[in-house]
Amino acid sequence: MQIQCKNLTVGYEDGPVAEKINFEIEEGDYVYVVGDNGSGKTTLLKTLAGLIKPLDGLLTYENTTKEAGVGYLPQHTQIQKDFPASVAEIVLSGRVRKTGGGPFYNAEDKKTAQEKMKKLGIENLASKAYRNLSGGQQQRVLLARALCAAESILLLDEPVSGLDPAAASEMYDCIRQLNDDGMTVIMISHDVDSALEYADKILEFRGNRTRFVSKELYRSARGNMK
Amino acid sequence: MNELVQYLSYPFVRYALAAGVLTALCSSLLGVTLVLKRYSFIGDGLSHVAFGAMAIAAVLSISEEMIVVLPLTMICAVLMLKKGRNAGVKGDAALAMLSVGAMAIGYLLLNIFPTSANISGDVCSTLFGSTSILTLSSADVVTCVIMSVLVTGIFIIMYNRIFAVTFDEDFAKASGVNTEFYNLLIAVITAVVIVLAMNLVGALLTSALIVFPALSSMRLFDSFRKVIISSAVIAMTAAFVGISMSIVISTPVGATVVVVNIFIFAACSAIRSVKK
Ligand SMILES: Nc1ncnc2c1ncn2[C@@H]1O[C@H](COP(=O)(O)OP(=O)(O)O)[C@@H](O)[C@H]1O
Ligand SMILES: [Mg+2]
Secondary structure: OOEEEEEEEEEEOOEEEEEEEEEEEOOOOEEEEEEOOOOOHHHHHHHHHOOOOOOEEEEEEOOOHHHHOEEEEOOHHHOOOOOOOEHHHHHHHHHOOOOOOOOOOOHHHHHHHHHHHHHOOOHHHOOOEHHHOOHHHHHHHHHHHHHHHOOOEEEEEOOOOOOOHHHHHHHHHHHHHHHHOOOEEEEEOOOHHHHHHHOOEEEEEEOOEEEEEEHHHHHHHHHHHO | OHHHHHHOOOHHHHHHHHHHHHHHHHHHHHHHHHHHOOOHHHHHHHHHHHHHHHHHHHHOOOOOOHHHHHHHHHHHHHHHHHHHHOOHHHHHHHHHHHHHHHHHHHHHHHHHOOOOOOHHHHHHHHHHOOHHHHHOOHHHHHHHHHHHHHHHHHHHHOHHHHHHHHHOHHHHHHOOOOHHHHHHHHHHHHHHHHHHHHHHHOOOOHHHHHHHHHHHHHHHOOOHHHHHHHHHHHHHHHHHHHHHHHHHOOOOHHHHHHHHHHHHHHHHHHHHHHHO
């Protein structure tokens, strides 16, 4: 078991957003987080990423998983569209805490960044300006950056939102490929169809309650509802 | 040109140029981060606070005014950054209150407890910079050199982290960067740079030194490193040209430096629209 949540309450200073969240995630799981806007999906992901503290309950990472680093891809709106930075600069910044304490990136950092860009098919964009890329390319850059930071867990907040269907499907392929390579993926998505296709497990937010089910259970429950 | 070379033989001219160029370097390095983090309002607010602090120091007849001005400005920098992050209308209004309030109190103090016969002259020179940059002692220049070396050194050593925190604070934090510390560092350095810059262009124009070179460079370049370097080059050039011009044609130093920056910004905008 890689991540465990027991009666977890997530939220901000002004109060809880979602309560009694329970789940266990194994290494290599592909977990979809689905639910209405404002139901607390992003809040949960931020808690898992360590950006905000749990208000109550238990969140445990297996041994060293947390120190090794989670790769976080924030909800897209947070990053400025016109930020002047090259693709290489952004991907390399995923190594910001892995430089062995030194202030500058070393050869290994640069090699890792190179590998991750290659893996996502963006190595030819390395010197291009981030702000001139298409939405799909920008998301790949951020995913490559997350990969530079992650040893075993990716936390992705709506990685395909705002992409056209073709770009979205390429993005899904990328992510599934990473999962096939052994990466644990926890991804927020509105796309229930793709959840039913790719996910191992589904965490559903509804009202201020959540339930954590296997894809099969989720599918049959939906069938019943129809 | 000959005239300028002639002027350069005077120590006060060399001091002014050295202090001006170094201050411009520091403000431009910081400026890129502040503009991109949408914190440029802090530059403006802090320069008003620094004016207020300067007035307090003058009224208390503290000869080493830095002892008052620097800590006060630093405290406000930290407060403003904290407030600015919790954004919202209230945060914004609180900032405006702080900066306008500091200005008003400063002006009032200077009027109630006049420290010299020429109050409006004093106020004007604190606001718009004065000939004080032409009366720097070598000790002033040494202080300026030390501060600039510190600021530039810290910036270079922290460069990668500053980039990470500037581009995407949440990601940086999730990767284990102590983002609070870097925000604090940025606030404190901003305070230092603003107090430095105030001696050059005065309180009101200080934020121009921070904003203009950064915005000019962002029009021209697409990579963070290039934007930083070009911002430094533009700022230092503008300071050199501006100060030299003001000496040769006897115009106010601060305003001249800012006008040169405006021209460079216009040129960069033109180049960008031609490239597109
Ligand atoms: N920084 C914040 N401080 C306080 N409340 C917040 C903050 N960010 C989001 N919220 C609130 O938390 C709730 C859940 O938001 P979020 O987790 O972003 O939902 P989702 O990602 O599922 O759409 C919303 O009601 C939102 O207003
Ligand atoms: Mg969300």
